[in-house]
Amino acid sequence: MQEVKQSERRLSILDVGGRKSPYTIGVPADITIIDLPRDTEVQRDLHLGLSEQIASEIKKRRSNIHAVIIGDMTKSDLPSAAYDTVIAVEVLEHVLEDEQFVSEVSRVLVPGGKFIMTTPNGDFVENRNPDHKRHYKKEQLAELLSRYFDKVHVEYAIAGGFYRKIGLRSWSISRPHHTILSIFGNLVNSVQSRQVGISERAIGTHHLIAIAEKTVGSDEMTVPVLPNTI
Numbered sequence: 001m002q003e004v005k006q007s008e009r010r011l012s013i014l015d016v017g018g019r020k021s022p023y024t025i026g027v028p029a030d031i032t033i034i035d036l037p038r039d040t041e042v043q044r045d046l047h048l049g050l051s052e053q054i055a056s057e058i059k060k061r062r063s064n065i066h067a068v069i070i071g072d073m074t075k076s077d078l079p080s081a082a083y084d085t086v087i088a089v090e091v092l093e094h095v096l097e098d099e100q101f102v103s104e105v106s107r108v109l110v111p112g113g114k115f116i117m118t119t120p121n122g123d124f125v126e127n128r129n130p131d132h133k134r135h136y137k138k139e140q141l142a143e144l145l146s147r148y149f150d151k152v153h154v155e156y157a158i159a160g161g162f163y164r165k166i167g168l169r170s171w172s173i174s175r176p177h178h179t180i181l182s183i184f185g186n187l188v189n190s191v192q193s194r195q196v197g198i199s200e201r202a203i204g205t206h207h208l209i210a211i212a213e214k215t216v217g218s219d220e221m222t223v224p225v226l227p228n229t230i
Contacts, residue, residue, distance in 0.1 A: 017091035030066040072099040088117040106148035123202040149212035155199035
């Protein structure tokens with residue numbers, strides 16, 4: 001039997017809530033998507049969650065999809081130490097049992113694995129979304145993650161304002177003017193969001209970005225946050 005070296009193994013990535021996530025499209029890795037079933041009226045109104053039809057369409061469209069799972073990450077039966085990276089883009093604010101969620105993410109990561117996530121900036125953004133359980137301040141998010149990861153870095157991201165707002169408009173062939181404005185708004189907002197010092201700007205930024213690393217096998221730790229280590 002030929003031994004497969006670690007460097008030759010395809011990365012295994014878990015994308016939580018990633019049914020519409022563009023971040024793993026084309027990535028040379030085995031992608032597993034897990035998302036809640038689309039059960040509630042709020043989920044249907046906000047186009048959240050998965051159905052069997054949506055899961056089937058995702059697998060047809062993307063060649064790097066290993067599996068699409070309809071399930072709850074806080075109650076998952078995913079294998080332990082199975083993924084190199086877990087991604088959760090704008091997910092944690094929807095989760096009632098947030099500590100259980102983070103604990104499960106830590107459990108399914110290999111030692112040395114990374115958890116990459118974003119969430120609304122609770123230092124600035126008011127919670128008006130009916131499906132958001134809470135918004136986190138930077139220190140609150142860092143403290144939560146540090147219970148289960150021994151390297152945590154959290155920073156502010158994405159400038160707010162007029163250009164971000166028009167960049168959020170949906171694209172449509174039937175409405176080319178709106179599409180052009182949206183593209184332009186996203187381009188300008190991208191430049192604004194790269195300004196020096198924005199990662200430390202609590203006011204005027206709309207999101208928090210966190211990278212947490214699991215470097216030991218323990219599922220629960222009480223260690224201090226280590227800024228700027230990742």
